[in-house]
Amino acid sequence: MNTQIKLILLNRWVAFFHDILWIPASFILAVWIRFNLGYIPADQIPFLYKGIAIAIPVQGAIFWLFGLYRGMWRFASVQDLVRIIKSVLLGLPIITTIMAMMTRLEGIPRSFFLLYPLLLAAGLCLPRIMYRLFKDHRFHIPSNAGKRTLIIGAGSAGEMLSRDLLHRDEYQPLAFLDDDPVKWNKEIHGIRVFGDGNRLEEMVDVLSIELVVIAIPSAGKAVINRYVNKCNNLPVQYKILPSLFEMQGKVIDADKLRAVTVEDLLGREVISLDTDAITGYLRNRVVLVTGGGGSIGSELCRQIAAQEPARLIVFDHSEYNLYAIDHELTETFSELPLIGVLGDIRNKERVEWVFRKFSPEVIFHAAAYKHVPMVERNPAEGVRNNIFGTITIAQLADRYGVDRFVLVSTDKAVNPANVMGATKRVAELFCQNFSKRSATKFITTRFGNVLGSAGSVVPLFQKQIEAGGPVTVTHPEITRYFMTIPESVSLILQAGAMGGGGEIFVLDMGEPILIRKLAEQMIRLSGFIPDEDIKIVYTGLRPGEKLFEEILHESEGLQPTNHAKLLLARSRAVDWDWLLGELDVLREAAVSRAVGHLKEHLKAIVPEYTYERMPAGIDVKTEAVIADEG
Known part of the structure; x- marks a missing residue:
């Protein structure tokens, strides 16, 4: 038995003996008051002895039955005082009945039956109230230190x-x-x-x-x-x-x-969730999260772990990220059956081993290269990871009978102006159309920027502010949609519960935010004045960067759902055989790093994709060396 439990039990017995002592004290005080606080006649002494002998066991038993010692005086409440009064009022007629049977109540002052319960109730209540006030510092005169x-x-x-x-x-x-x-x-x-x-x-x-x-x-x-x-x-x-x-x-x-934090200023909208529906498809299920060590993936793992899955498999190619989320989940959810798997979604043999070994029933596919300028400079790797890595996971999900597959996508997939957005749009198209040919429910969630994610402007601005500036913004009028990571992940889980397969759920991100205003807010939160203490410098749009993001293509059309924060984009069907053929050609271009051909075939699959073509006469292989690893 540990020390804390012993202390609680000791305190309960001390409280019990305190209350028992108030029984004879109340008897004596009631009689003493009856005789004007003077000499108590000798003929009252037998009544006091007998009455006290009867009252102690009767009243003590009632105190215990009424639960007066379950709580602590430190947290004494009105309910505790009500229980005391009820126990005193119940004890009085029982004690009176027993005394009547023994003494016919002869010689007992009538005022006793009023004074005794009042004194006993006061003796039990007042010390509790005083102790609570003392512990709450209500008798404390505050110092000037606080x-x-x-x-x-x-x-x-x-x-x-x-x-x-x-x-x-x-x-x-x-x-x-x-x-x-x-x-x-x-x-x-x-x-x-x-x-x-x-x-x-x-x-x-x-x-x-x-x-x-x-x-x-x-x-x-x-x-x-x-x-x-x-x-x-x-x-x-x-x-x-x-x-x-x-x-x-x-x-x-x-x-x-x-x-x-900036998350407080841009997020914090109360989001209602159908927790029963979310629990219904996650509890006691084997859940796989790809990219589980990343910003979105790690928060997916946290919220999924709280739903008590049968097993959570965290798949990530970053050794440190995998270690970090594995350590955190082990500390927070000690009973969670957790498997951390180091691997690359492009490695089909490694991924298939996970499916054979653990038989996942629900998949959240968050693994992706998402940094626009980086993917723009390394387009072949972006295509191999974001498109063909997704296809590998999706095809294995179908083959191994996964119940549902939730793809984490981005608003940059809408009318993409960069390779990253185009690759995510191809992944969306594949999953949407594959869902019609599979028993697995393929569900896509599309949303804008999340505050504080790796590679986003928020941690970049924070570092620049800490260094004394300047804070770099690409354009004075550039805007982005923002949502906090926990909010966006909760809606991903909600979409997973609502989807029947083939849908693209678009998260309602609210109004777009001027990045310039975001920078100003972060500077003020750090205790500085924008453009006085910390300068804001405009550097120009980067390759593939748009002034504003869109949440849907004009042909998709948003429809409401039964959740205010989730909208449904109309499905865009494509010829399946044509799509597979284009993907084969795109794969060859990615493997050979023929960047010009790669972008052309991206545009063939995603006609709304726009990019700057290399001037005539530049060799495709030369472009590949410049734009990718070579």
Whole structure:
């Protein structure tokens, strides 16, 4: 038996003996008060002896049966006080009945039957209340050492956070602000709700606030931006509680407070999910995630692991990425049957070994080369990985009877202006049309940029800011769609539950964001002023880069689904034999690294693909050396 359990049991027995001692004390006090706190007549002594002898076992047994010792005094609540009063009121008639049978109640003061339960209830309740107040520091006079703190949000999260802050010397919570008028001028743990967020500047000035805490996990980006913009113009620090999604199953306390991130400003929209449907196709199933060590793949692994699959297979070609996610999942989900497989999706023998060995039932295919300029300079490798690696996984999924295959795609596949986008569009076309010829459900999810993914602008900007600038943006008007990684992955899982095969689900990414504005926000979050402390420099569009991304081709047409954040793109059928023939030619071009031919055949499969053709007279092989490995 460990020390903590022993301590809990000891505390329960101490509480029990405390309550038992109040029984004779209440008897004696009731009689003493009856006689005006003076001498107790000798004829009352037998009644006291007999009454106490009866009351202790009766009342003690009732206390125990009513569960007075299940909880701890530190967390005494109104429900605990109600249980005490009920147990006292139940004990009184039982004790009275037994005493009547023994003494006919002769000589017992009538006032005793009123005074005894009142004194006993008070003796049990008041120490608990006082102890709770003491532990909550309600008798504590705050020192000037703690930061003078204002909490935005007087809901359940704000209440729990304030209770924890009151216990910590480094914080001095002084005020709440909340937009709900019902809460105004009320107190939470002795801290007043002064009004709505419009009073922030006034309260910071009047109360000399040093720290503002945004304690609204359900708040969307508009609310977060509102308060962050206010705080940026005030001489205060500010922190935030994580979103509802991040806080799932976690206790709200001061340790969860963190700096506001760009994800808070651009994401945090509350996404409702059909958790039963997601659990229904993942729980007790063997799930394979390709690219499981990457930004999207690793988050897929985290959220899938929480659904209790029969086994999770993480497949990745990066030794370090595979180690990192394997270590994290082992620490977080110790009971999860986890298999980490090092391999390349282009290696058919290695991939087929995984299918033979583990018989996956659900596949999330997140393995891809996705960095636009890098794939533009290495097009043959982009084609081999993004197209033929996908085809390898898809064909094996069909051969080995996988239930469903979810392809993670990108908005760069729409009217692609680069090799990466074109390769992802070919992968979409293959999976869409292969689904009609397979018992496996092939489902595609298409979305824009995810905040903080490897190779994205967010970590790049962060490094540039830390180095003192400048922050490089390719064009003043360039825009991109953004979503946080956890939000996008949750919608991928939702699409996997909804798909019947052959669909392209398009994630509603909201409004596109000016990259220039994103850079400015990140500079401000770091405590600097854009173009004063940190310069923003425009470098020009890179090869294959577009000013804006699109989420669908004009012929696809978006249709709503029963989920507000998921839209359905109309399927584009192609002649299957023609597609296979084109893919054979494309494979030969990729193997020979004939980049000119490779791009021509990409365009044959994806007519909307646009690229700059090499000037006439340049040898194809020469181009291959320039553009690919050679």
